[in-house]
Amino acid sequence: MQGTKLQVIADAKGNFITAQARNNEGEDTGFSFVHCKVEGTGSGAYLGRAWQQRPRVVFAYTTMSGVVNPQGWSNNFHPERDHTALFGEYKCNGAGANTAARAKSSKKLTADQVAPFISLGFIEGSKWLLPPPS
Template identity: 50%
Template sequence: MELWTAMIAEFDYFVATNLIIKGNHFFKDCFIEGTVDFIFGSGKSLYLNTELHVLGNNEMTVITTQARDSASEDTGYSFVHCNITGTENGTYLGRAWRISPRVVFAYTSMSEVITPASWNNKNRSECDSTMFYGEYKCSGPGSSMVGRVKYTKQLGNKSNLSSALANIQGSKWLLPPNPKV
């Protein structure tokens, strides 16, 4: 038996210190503001048309910290048609928490708050071959590939993008189950 839950939150102001992702999540047309590691966890999530606003605080500022222990785990984060803004330069798109994180940014506008390296392995070079940090047709000054770390995956075509976005298996949980007729 599948359990479907929904949360609708309509607030003028909603404040959370971090988004801890466990399970499946879909964020659409949201504004998410944070500082250090403000989206982290081990679940599957899709962020669509969402603004990620980074507030620097003189520490290592990271948008995502995704936990995955092996490539066989079906977890990951996908950001599609998002907008990254903020007040602090030197922000990373993601950093390794466990050995095999998977994060994709596609069609996302990245302001100058994103550091040229963009991704961080937490000084664990053994993760370089197991991490999947992908980018596809992003724009803005923070999307420049000049200075990117070598393990960044520049997804060159739509089939690569589709394959990368399949990591969240959205068709299995974003769409309601088909009723049996």
């Protein structure tokens, strides 16, 4: 999603912006947020949680306010998912983008690693993300 504003609302139970349910490497699924803003009134929001074994979520060129939990990501109480999740960040900025305290499953991606996630080829986005012809 490009140019999206994600509003985090205060919640005592915790906030998760994403919960991705990919189970194996062959599944062509995932979430990619490019040139977005994460802001709101809440605090401690996780960018994502590992709903299933191999979640794939990327935030690139995103401005993150202080609503983001410093850990950034949750293994959903399944520590083995720290090794199978792809929770990636690339050139994000703002108070919530500090990666110093990020969870084990978090990855700072390189330009080559993020490239597939910021193109329309990701999840065949060119087939459905573009506006319909007029």
